[in-house]
Amino acid sequence: MSIAAAYTLKHQHTDFVVKEVSRPPVEQPGDYAYAVLEKRGVTTLEALRLIAEHLGIQESDVSAAGLKDEDGITRQTVSLRAETMRPFWIDLGPEKWLRLSAPIGQYDRPLEKGALLGNDFWLVIRNLSEEAAESIWNRGGSRGQFRQYVVNYFDRQRFGVPGSNYRTADVGAALLEGDTRRAAAVLHHDTAVAMSRGGLVPGEQARFVQDVNAGMDCRTAFRAISSRLRLFFVGSALSRDWNLQTAQSVAATGHPLRLYGDEHPLAGCLGLAGPQALASLPAGIALKEPVALPSEDGVGITMRETWRATVTATKVFLIDRGPDEHFPGRHALRVFFNLPSGSYATSAVHQMVTATTAASQDPGRAAAGTT
Structure with missing residues (x-):
């Protein structure tokens, strides 16, 4: 039986507000600062990259317990080394911003996936x-x-960016088969199409397309994408x-x-x-x-x-x-x-x-x- 369910969700960002419920570690205080990330119009993966870029640290030094999509206003906890931590706000354009709070605590380990309740x-x-x-x-x-x-x-x-035709699961399936060239080809095609249509394109994918278009080997450009994002493709x-x-x-x-x-x-x-x-x-x-x-x-x-x-x-x-x-x-x-x-x-x-x-x-x- 098929039922037509007519409704609209996420018509505007304020229609979709998410607050993460996480569990801080119970161990002794240490070198990792925990802070609140609030964002609008940006995925968590892109936000982590932007935080690292803004603070001048490695992307792998910024951790989150879960992923939140870009279509909404979301609030979640992130961790990074205390000596690199400072609060800031970034205006990313119309209806897109992110804010990192002052530290809410210090612990002896970074955030892990199990911390998300x-x-x-x-x-x-x-x-x-x-x-x-x-x-x-x-x-x-x-x-x-x-x-x-x-x-x-x-x-x-989990399988693509709303409004685009990203086939993240197909990219991941190619990686599971060890076919990096096919994974890169699918990602290049879909990202290039989204860019030509003025769609939402995360920074890493945009740079990947630019590198390939500039003559870089497709597989070489693909390997430059963060392991965090490539793991996301496989998980998809x-x-x-x-x-x-x-x-x-x-x-x-x-x-x-x-x-x-x-x-x-x-x-x-x-x-x-x-x-x-x-x-x-x-x-x-x-x-x-x-x-x-x-x-x-x-x-x-x-x-x-x-x-x-x-x-x-x-x-x-x-x-x-x-x-x-x-x-x-x-x-x-x-x-x-x-x-x-x-x-x-x-x-x-x-x-x-x-x-x-x-x-x-x-x-x-x-x-x-x-x-």
């Missing part, structure tokens, strides 16, 4: 029909809140594999509710129709994560195997609703919720709106993953 989200869901806004609002009852279960898919931010390919494996488990329940049209990068991923189907899924599916790249081509990438829950739950708090000033004749809904580390708010919202739309169109059909 989750994220708080304050979102405005726009361009809803009055019926859809009312259906979601009514789910909150007298307490203005409800529990939502969602399939824990990686969302499209492994995340796509996890999504497809999870989608197969969802389809096997016999109760699929299609979430995306054929043109969407996640067209192969399915939602669910009813909490009983959610309960029949495996609790989690193994996920490989890249840890280190060799100095040369991508052969011999060091991996570690982790476990990712197939279903996650959140409590959605309804803040307010009303006519949408940006979309005449439509309605907007403001919500708050928290998700554990690694879960995507965009996927949670899409499944919530799609499930509620399905239930309103077919009253005999329970909203997927709701209680």
